[in-house]
Each structure stands twice: as C-alpha cells, then as structure tokens.
Amino acid sequence: MSRKISTKPPSGMRDFLPADIARREFVIAKVTEVYSRYGFVPLETPTIENLSTLLGKYGEEGDQLLYRLLHRRDSLARALAADDVSEATLADQGLRYDLTVPLARVTAQYSTLPKFFKRYQIQPVWRADRPGKGRFREFYQCDVDITGTTSLLAEAEVCGAVAEVLQSLGFDNFTIRLNHRALLRAMIRAAGIDVAQEGTALVAVDKLDKIGLEGVVKELEQRGIEAEQAGSLLGLMCCEDLLDPKSELHKLLAKIGCRNLMQWTVSGISAVSDFSEEELETRRNEMLLAYLARLLPQGDEAGQAAVKELTEVIGLLAHTPAGAHVSFSPHLARGLSYYTGAIFEIAVPDFGGSLGGGGRYDNLVGMFGKKDIPAVGFSLGLERILVVMEDRKMFPDLKVGPEVLVCWKGVSQQDVLKVTHALRRSGLRVEAYPEKTRKLGAQLKYADGLGVAFAAIIGPEEVEQGSVTLKHLTSGTQERVALGDAVDEAIARLSS
Amino acid sequence: MSRKISTKPPSGMRDFLPADIARREFVIAKVTEVYSRYGFVPLETPTIENLSTLLGKYGEEGDQLLYRLLHRRDSLARALAADDVSEATLADQGLRYDLTVPLARVTAQYSTLPKFFKRYQIQPVWRADRPGKGRFREFYQCDVDITGTTSLLAEAEVCGAVAEVLQSLGFDNFTIRLNHRALLRAMIRAAGIDVAQEGTALVAVDKLDKIGLEGVVKELEQRGIEAEQAGSLLGLMCCEDLLDPKSELHKLLAKIGCRNLMQWTVSGISAVSDFSEEELETRRNEMLLAYLARLLPQGDEAGQAAVKELTEVIGLLAHTPAGAHVSFSPHLARGLSYYTGAIFEIAVPDFGGSLGGGGRYDNLVGMFGKKDIPAVGFSLGLERILVVMEDRKMFPDLKVGPEVLVCWKGVSQQDVLKVTHALRRSGLRVEAYPEKTRKLGAQLKYADGLGVAFAAIIGPEEVEQGSVTLKHLTSGTQERVALGDAVDEAIARLSS
Numbered sequence: 001m002s003r004k005i006s007t008k009p010p011s012g013m014r015d016f017l018p019a020d021i022a023r024r025e026f027v028i029a030k031v032t033e034v035y036s037r038y039g040f041v042p043l044e045t046p047t048i049e050n051l052s053t054l055l056g057k058y059g060e061e062g063d064q065l066l067y068r069l070l071h072r073r074d075s076l077a078r079a080l081a082a083d084d085v086s087e088a089t090l091a092d093q094g095l096r097y098d099l100t101v102p103l104a105r106v107t108a109q110y111s112t113l114p115k116f117f118k119r120y121q122i123q124p125v126w127r128a129d130r131p132g133k134g135r136f137r138e139f140y141q142c143d144v145d146i147t148g149t150t151s152l153l154a155e156a157e158v159c160g161a162v163a164e165v166l167q168s169l170g171f172d173n174f175t176i177r178l179n180h181r182a183l184l185r186a187m188i189r190a191a192g193i194d195v196a197q198e199g200t201a202l203v204a205v206d207k208l209d210k211i212g213l214e215g216v217v218k219e220l221e222q223r224g225i226e227a228e229q230a231g232s233l234l235g236l237m238c239c240e241d242l243l244d245p246k247s248e249l250h251k252l253l254a255k256i257g258c259r260n261l262m263q264w265t266v267s268g269i270s271a272v273s274d275f276s277e278e279e280l281e282t283r284r285n286e287m288l289l290a291y292l293a294r295l296l297p298q299g300d301e302a303g304q305a306a307v308k309e310l311t312e313v314i315g316l317l318a319h320t321p322a323g324a325h326v327s328f329s330p331h332l333a334r335g336l337s338y339y340t341g342a343i344f345e346i347a348v349p350d351f352g353g354s355l356g357g358g359g360r361y362d363n364l365v366g367m368f369g370k371k372d373i374p375a376v377g378f379s380l381g382l383e384r385i386l387v388v389m390e391d392r393k394m395f396p397d398l399k400v401g402p403e404v405l406v407c408w409k410g411v412s413q414q415d416v417l418k419v420t421h422a423l424r425r426s427g428l429r430v431e432a433y434p435e436k437t438r439k440l441g442a443q444l445k446y447a448d449g450l451g452v453a454f455a456a457i458i459g460p461e462e463v464e465q466g467s468v469t470l471k472h473l474t475s476g477t478q479e480r481v482a483l484g485d486a487v488d489e490a491i492a493r494l495s496s
Numbered sequence: 497m498s499r500k501i502s503t504k505p506p507s508g509m510r511d512f513l514p515a516d517i518a519r520r521e522f523v524i525a526k527v528t529e530v531y532s533r534y535g536f537v538p539l540e541t542p543t544i545e546n547l548s549t550l551l552g553k554y555g556e557e558g559d560q561l562l563y564r565l566l567h568r569r570d571s572l573a574r575a576l577a578a579d580d581v582s583e584a585t586l587a588d589q590g591l592r593y594d595l596t597v598p599l600a601r602v603t604a605q606y607s608t609l610p611k612f613f614k615r616y617q618i619q620p621v622w623r624a625d626r627p628g629k630g631r632f633r634e635f636y637q638c639d640v641d642i643t644g645t646t647s648l649l650a651e652a653e654v655c656g657a658v659a660e661v662l663q664s665l666g667f668d669n670f671t672i673r674l675n676h677r678a679l680l681r682a683m684i685r686a687a688g689i690d691v692a693q694e695g696t697a698l699v700a701v702d703k704l705d706k707i708g709l710e711g712v713v714k715e716l717e718q719r720g721i722e723a724e725q726a727g728s729l730l731g732l733m734c735c736e737d738l739l740d741p742k743s744e745l746h747k748l749l750a751k752i753g754c755r756n757l758m759q760w761t762v763s764g765i766s767a768v769s770d771f772s773e774e775e776l777e778t779r780r781n782e783m784l785l786a787y788l789a790r791l792l793p794q795g796d797e798a799g800q801a802a803v804k805e806l807t808e809v810i811g812l813l814a815h816t817p818a819g820a821h822v823s824f825s826p827h828l829a830r831g832l833s834y835y836t837g838a839i840f841e842i843a844v845p846d847f848g849g850s851l852g853g854g855g856r857y858d859n860l861v862g863m864f865g866k867k868d869i870p871a872v873g874f875s876l877g878l879e880r881i882l883v884v885m886e887d888r889k890m891f892p893d894l895k896v897g898p899e900v901l902v903c904w905k906g907v908s909q910q911d912v913l914k915v916t917h918a919l920r921r922s923g924l925r926v927e928a929y930p931e932k933t934r935k936l937g938a939q940l941k942y943a944d945g946l947g948v949a950f951a952a953i954i955g956p957e958e959v960e961q962g963s964v965t966l967k968h969l970t971s972g973t974q975e976r977v978a979l980g981d982a983v984d985e986a987i988a989r990l991s992s
Binding site for chain 2: 005006016021025037039043069076085106119137156157319400421424428431
C-alpha cells in the first residue's frame with residue numbers, strides 16, 4: 001500500500017463536516033417546506049443515466065462536461081479490442097447533469113403520474129467544469145417543475161415558489177430576471193441577423209457585463225455580424241438605456257450610425273408618456289414591454305405574442321411572492337438549449353453568478369419519442385445560496401452534535417452505558433467518554449472542546465444512588481440529581 | 497434525435513416516485529433521530545473519489561465492482577494515444593463504494609475533528625453488482641462509526657444505536673450476529689489450516705447455508721484442504737451443533753474420522769455443566785464462548801483474547817437495546833477485507849440477506865499513510881430495510897402531496913392565485929388547477945385522482961365576497977367560508 005495516498009477530496013468535490021451539513025440541511029428544510037406548501041411532490045432519479053438520455057440535451061458544451069462511466073469487464077474488453085476506440089465506444093452511461101432531463105424521461109416513462117405533475121427534486125448533479133467560487137463539480141440543485149400544461153399559471157407558480165423560498169431564508173433584495181426565447185429570436189430577426197446565428201449572437205451578448213457594449217459589437221463583428229446589426233441588437237436588448245439620450249448605448253448607436261436610432265428614441269418618448277411618473281416606478285416592466293412591442297415589427301406575430309405572454313406573466317406574478325422582485329430583462333439569454341418560452345434567472349447584488357434559473361421547455365419530453373408534454377420549471381443552486389448566506393452571515397445559531405458528555409471515574413463501563421441510555425431515554429443527545437482515564441479533568445476538557453452544554457459525571461457514589469452530577473460547562477454550576485424526570489428539570493434549571 | 501430512447505432508468509437503478517420517497521424519508525428520519533441521540537454527528541463525502549483512495553480496500557471482488565469515470569478531453573486523448581490502453585490508464589476516479597473508506601480518508605485529512613469522532617453518514621453508494629431482491633447498483637447506506645478508540649464501549653455504542661433504530665422502526669425479531677476476526681483466524685489455525693488459506697477457507701464456509709456441511713467439505717478439499725482439517729474447521733465454527741450428538745455435524749465428523757471429536761464432545765458436556773438449565777437459555781452466548789475457549793489451544797493467546805473480548809462486548813451490550821438481540825455466531829465471516837476485530841451482521845427471519853453489518857477496523861485509517869487510528873462501525877442497508885418493511889406492511893399511513901386543490905370557474909387566473917396564496921399562508925399544502933375548463937366537474941374529478949382531501953372552489957360570488965367554498969371530497973359536505981382564519985376552522989370541522 002502506497003504511503004502517499006492523497007486524503008483530499010478530488011478537485012471540485014467537497015467533504016461536508018457536521019457544521020457544513022447543519023447549514024445545508026437548514027436550507028434544504030426551508031426549500032422542502034415551501035415547495036410542499038405549493039403542492040409540489042418529491043421525485044428522485046438515479047445518479048447514473050444512459051448517455052442516450054443525456055446527450056444532445058444540453059448543447060455542445062454540456063455534452064463535453066458530462067461525466068462518463070467506463071465500461072467494465074467484457075464490455076470494456078470488447079471496446080478495447082475494436083479498431084476504433086473512442087469516448088463514444090468506451091462508455092454508454094454517465095452522471096446526472098441536471099434534474100430537468102431526468103424529469104422529462106420520468107414524465108415520458110410513467111403513465112400513472114398526474115396530468116399536471118408538480119414535482120420538486122433536490123439532488124446533486126455533476127459537471128466536469130472549472131471550479132470557482134460557489135461553482136463545484138458536484139453540486140445540488142433544488143428544482144420545481146410543472147408538466148402537462150401551457151397555462152401561464154404554471155410560470156407564476158414556479159416563480160412564486162422560488163421567491164418564497166428565498167424570502168423564507170431571509171433574502172429580500174433579489175431580482176427574478178424574466179425574458180422569453182421567442183422574444184430573443186424576434187429581436188435577432190428585427191436586428192437583421194440570420195436566425196442561424198442566434199446561438200453565436202446570444203453568446204456574445206451574454207458577455208455584456210464583462211466586456212461592455214463596444215466589446216460585444218467587436219465580438220459580433222468577428223463572428224460576421226455587421227456593426228449596424230450588432231448595434232440594432234444591442235439597442236433592442238438594452239432598450240431601457242435608449243430612454244436615456246445620455247446613455248453609453250445611445251452614444252454607441254449614434255457613432256455606429258444606427259438607422260433606427262431616431263425612430264426608436266421617438267417611440268421611447270411616446271411609450272413613457274403612456275405612464276404617469278409614479279407608474280414608471282411601479283410598472284417599469286409593463287412600460288418596457290410596451291416600448292419593446294413598438295420597436296419590433298408589428299407584423300412579427302411570434303415576437304408580439306411573446307411580449308403579450310410576458311405582460312400576462314408579470315400580471316400574474318403580482319399576486320405571488322415573486323411580484324415585487326420580477327424584472328423584465330430583454331438581454332437575458334440562459335444557456336441551456338431546451339427552453340422554448342419564458343426564461344428566468346435570479347440575481348443578487350453581491351454575487352456574480354445567478355442563484356438559480358429556469359424556464360419553459362415544451363419540447364423536451366417529446367424528445368424521448370413519446371407524445372409532447374409541455375413543461376416549465378425553476379432550479380435553485382444550493383451551493384450558491386449557501387455561499388451568499390455565509391458571506392452575509394444569514395444563518396441562525398444551528399445546534400449540531402451531542403448536548404451531554406458522560407464523564408466517569410471509578411465505575412464500570414456497564415455503569416456508564418446504563419446512565420448514558422437513561423439520559424438518552426429522556427430525549428437528550430448524549431455521548432459517553434469512551435476510555436478509562438485517571439483524571440476527570442481530561443474528560444471535562446474534552447467535553448468543552450466538543451461543545452456540549454453539559455457534562456454528566458458519574459462516580460461510585462452516583463452509581464450507588466442511581467444519580468448523576470450534571471455540570472453546566474459555561475457557568476460551572478452543578479447539581480446531583482436522580483436519573484429520570486429530575487434530569488430534565490435540572491437541565492432546564494442549569495441552562496437558564 | 498432518435499425516436500427510440502429508452503425512458504427506463506439503467507439496470508439496477510431506480511426512479512423514486514413520491515410515495516416511494518415518503519417511505520424512504522420516514523426511515524431516514526428515524527435513523528437520523530436515533531443516531532443523533534447517540535451523540536453521532538453527520539458527515540457527507542463526495543460521490544466521486546480518487547481510485548487511489550478506493551482500490552485495495554474492498555478485496556479483489558470489490559475492486560472489480562467499482563464504477564470508474566472515463567478520462568475527458570486531453571487526458572483521454574493522451575490515454576488513447578499511449579501504447580498500452582487499459583482500465584488502469586483510462587480512469588483515475590470512481591464512484592463511492594461504501595461509507596467507511598471515505599470516513600477513513602476524512603479522519604486522516606482533517607486535524608480539527610474530535611479525538612473520538614462519532615459520525616453518522618447516510619448516502620448512496622454504487623456497485624456494479626448483479627441486481628436482485630433488495631440489491632441494487634445504487635443503494636443507500638446508513639452508517640455509524642467511532643474513530644480514535646479501542647475501547648469496547650465503542651462496539652457497544654454502534655450496536656446499541658443500530659438496534660434502537662430497528663426497534664424504533666417496529667422491528668422486534670432481529671438478530672445481531674457477532675464474531676471476531678482474530679477468533680476466525682484462531683479457528684483456522686486450530687484446524688491445522690495454513691493462515692495463507694484464510695480467505696479461501698472463509699469463502700467456502702460462507703456458503704454453508706447454500707451448500708450444506710458436506711458441500712463445504714468438498715469445496716475445501718477442492719482448494720487443497722484435507723477433509724480432516726475441513727471437518728475440524730466446521731466443528732469449531734459450528735460448535736453449538738457439537739453439543740447435540742445427533743446433529744448432522746456430529747455425524748459428519750464421525751464419518752470423516754475427526755480426531756478431535758471425542759475430546760470436543762467431552763469439553764461440550766463440561767462447558768454446558770457450568771451453566772444452569774435456565775442460564776443455558778439466557779446466557780447462551782457466554783456458554784458458547786466458554787466452550788470455544790476450551791476447544792482452542794490454551795496457548796493461542798490471540799484466540800483466547802478474542803474470546804475474552806467478545807465476552808466483554810456481550811456483557812456491555814446487555815445494557816443497550818442490542819442486548820436481547822445479540823447472538824455469538826462463530827461462523828460469521830463478513831466479506832470486506834479491512835476488519836480487524838469484532839464483526840457484526842443483522843439477520844431477520846424473512847429475508848435472505850443481511851440488513852446491515854459492521855465491525856472493527858483498526859488499520860484502515862493508517863493505510864492513508866498517516867498515523868494509525870482505530871475505528872469501529874455499523875452500516876444499515878436502507879433498501880433492505882425498506883423491502884422487509886414493505887413486505888411486512890410496517891409503514892403507517894404516510895401523507896404526501898397537496899391537501900387542497902383550488903378549482904375555479906368564471907374567475908380570472910389572478911383571482912385563483914390570490915386565493916391559492918391565502919390558503920398557503922394558513923400553512924396548507926395547496927395546488928391550483930392550472931387550466932381554464934368549461935365544467936367544474938372535471939376539476940373535482942382531477943382532485944379525487946390527486947388524492948387531496950379538499951377542493952377549494954371559487955366562482956364570481958366567492959371572489960366578490962372574499963370567500964371560498966371548501967368541499968370535503970370523501971364526505972361530499974361543503975361550506976362557504978371567508979378567507980383567513982375561518983378556513984382553518986372549516987377544514988377542522990369538515991375533516992372530523
């Protein structure tokens with residue numbers, strides 16, 4: 001046996017020690033409670049899925065980040081004996097990459113599920129991604145989804161559930177960014193960009209925060225999209241900035257010589273004038289949607305329908321805990337390729353990434369070769385929530401571990417077990433010092449280090465009396481009491 | 497996209513639908529509650545471990561059952577470009593195979609852990625084994641372990657905890673089989689078998705239930721162990737049967753011409769005579785241990801020490817919930833190669849396999865190249881417990897899913913959301929029928945199928961009044977009440 005085995009977990013993976021678990025379970029309990037109250041029921045799917053289930057659902061990058069399981073024994077021997085040995089021949093199973101594709105598989109598989117299947121799922125997923133702050137290779141997602149309906153009530157339900165989870169955890173200043181896949185496509189069309197370049201265009205716009213407006217235009221030009229079109233796309237996707245004639249965007253479009261700029265500015269003035277000053281604060285989303293409806297060609301039915309759908313979603317969200325947090329964000333893209341309608345993402349001011357995201361995906365279940373079943377869902381990232389909550393010190397004092405350590409001297413191990421079990425029967429979390437020591441002091445010191453509130457000390461006298469000496473460690477006060485109900489009372493007295 | 501993707505989970509893996517999860521969580525909650533009361537603290541380790549951590553810990557068969565993760569990108573390209581392409585070059589990470597080796601790694605890694613680390617861990621493990629009843633390729637283990645001490649109090653604690661878990665789940669007739677690795681080795685020595693053949697001998701004896709006494713002798717002969725030695729080994733390992741001169745074992749040893757038979761029979765009579773008739777019932781374990789101490793050479797210090805240790809463990813267990821269930825079983829072997837002291841296994845009458853097992857492993861942490869840390873643990877198999885509990889119908893009625901379905905007609909979706917959230921605020925689990933329908937009947941029928949207790953019906957009148965009509969589905973009685981506190985009262989009234 002090598003003497004140099006690393007004892008660290010692999011890169012991007014973590015060990016969770018008791019205090020970590022207490023925080024994780026605190027969050028998971030809140031998530032479960034809220035999701036259940038919203039009528040969602042739990043589902044769990046296997047860690048290992050067939051690659052035929054996983055491949056082609058997450059886009060090309062997703063496929064590359066999948067963990068694949070090496071064939072074993074005969075299958076491996078056959079694969080290695082073949083002329084062509086490759087990733088594709090060496091594995092046909094992989095690790096769960098998200099919770100949405102497994103849900104789609106489950107929805108296609110079980111005919112006993114309710115027509116409107118409202119499920120929550122809290123499980124780890126694995127991605128061979130570069131690790132970073134709040135980004136791991138094994139991480140938990142907390143998903144809610146509703147399958148079987150295109151009703152926008154479903155959008156309202158998943159957004160409402162997620163917002164209530166965050167509120168119950170103590171978050172107040174979070175934003176649920178909202179956009180629509182069909183609207184993104186309509187903006188690309190309206191900017192005169194070929195729909196075949198949709199993916200390319202969205203990847204570039206997604207870098208806006210990092211590389212700025214001019215950076216995006218440059219990047220789009222490198223990908224064969226003219227500055228005029230790039231500018232138009234930015235104008236549409238960041239149309240809120242167009243309302244301010246002094247904005248960077250305004251200047252950029254003027255510099256590029258964007259033909260639409262004048263007309264768009266006039267439309268903006270007109271859109272704003274439909275709302276009172278107060279309404280511009282309280283009804284920002286509706287105003288922006290109305291503005292964008294004017295910027296898009298009136299004949300673009302898909303685009304206009306998307307605007308109408310988002311307006312309706314926002315109207316519904318007003319009656320859920322998500323209402324005050326929703327923000328129409330026409331430049332929100334979301335990477336996963338399976339979305340078809342509304343898309344969501346949660347942002348908080350002090351964390352770069354999103355705390356979660358989701359959207360409507362009406363074609364994913366149909367990919368499994370059975371009938372199409374529409375669906376919409378929202379996924380919270382447990383680790384990111386934990387990172388922010390730890391940074392902001394949002395956790396209450398979470399008790400973990402034993403409350404009492406049984407310390408003993410001059411008695412038998414059988415006596416120790418008798419007392420230990422008597423204390424446990426009164427519901428206390430009790431550990432017994434396992435080894436014989438010459439001095440009680442060492443045991444009391446160990447009790448201190450362990451963080452228990454009480455030491456239960458037994459010696460020959462206590463054994464003879466059927467009693468125990470309870471010592472409150474922080475105050476140092478102690479009482480000798482009979483085993484049984486007296487213990488509860490003494491614990492309460494000494495703790496106060 | 498292929499139209500023929502299988503939607504079943506891979507072989508040996510399972511989807512857990514809501515009712516399954518309710519049963520799993522019921523058991524996990526009991527396990528967690530008892531383990532915590534025994535002073536154990538939670539630990540979780542990553543699904544993926546380095547193969548250097550896993551290999552060589554579980555014996556040859558274990559190594560073969562490990563799931564290995566295929567290298568990716570550059571690492572894969574390098575592996576494929578090499579002259580020698582094999583399982584060893586294609587992977588350096590694998591899936592968690594048990595919870596004991598990760599604990600050993602964690603114990604070696606973190607210097608901040610308490611000296612006596614009492615941890616519980618409830619997580620899935622993966623083995624590419626042949627699936628069977630209660631045997632899956634992904635399954636949960638519920639482990640308790642205590643590191644840092646050789647005190648037998650630790651054996652008593654883990655056995656006590658596991659016994660209390662089973663009792664709290666409603667099990668009464670289970671047996672905790674107890675044996676000792678050093679005792680097994682002493683019996684092999686005493687039978688005149690080369691210690692190098694220990695593994696071989698134990699594998700053969702392990703098949704006793706399947707192939708019978710003569711089958712074991714034949715199997716041992718095939719492996720080069722003489723019938724005389726094989727008989728002696730069986731005589732020692734099944735010494736309880738030697739006490740009955742009419743037993744199959746007695747006949748077999750007579751047939752083989754076992755030289756020890758006469759002396760062993762006399763020792764048996766003498767051992768039994770030390771105990772009263774009543775004691776033979778209540779102190780069977782001590783009597784058998786005393787008998788075995790006579791059968792082993794008096795000069796075999798390791799063997800005699802193991803007998804003494806087991807006697808002590810049994811004395812301690814008498815003061816724990818395990819006391820009434822422990823049964824000294826000198827033929828119990830346990831497959832895993834890392835055990836060094838006492839070993840345990842749980843058997844129930846109506847299930848072939850064991851519900852769990854464990855033992856002392858004082859050298860495993862040291863394998864990670866740092867100091868030796870002794871340890872002892874017990875592992876419960878969640879799935880096997882579930883299988884037996886389902887067969888025996890041991891589960892209470894577990895409520896899962898929403899309690900109320902909001903049914904609506906002639907009102908807006910915004911009204912639906914208002915009422916739905918008002919009901920949720922009173923703590924109810926509430927689902928809203930998501931789609932507009934022409935008839936309420938369809939929604940009520942859906943509520944029935946969903947298994948909710950109540951339909952909350954809203955129409956234009958209810959909206960105007962700020963009320964809701966609550967219909968108790970099984971009785972058909974209904975009441976119209978104002979939203980708010982009146983709802984709780986009506987729910988209580990209608991449920992009674």
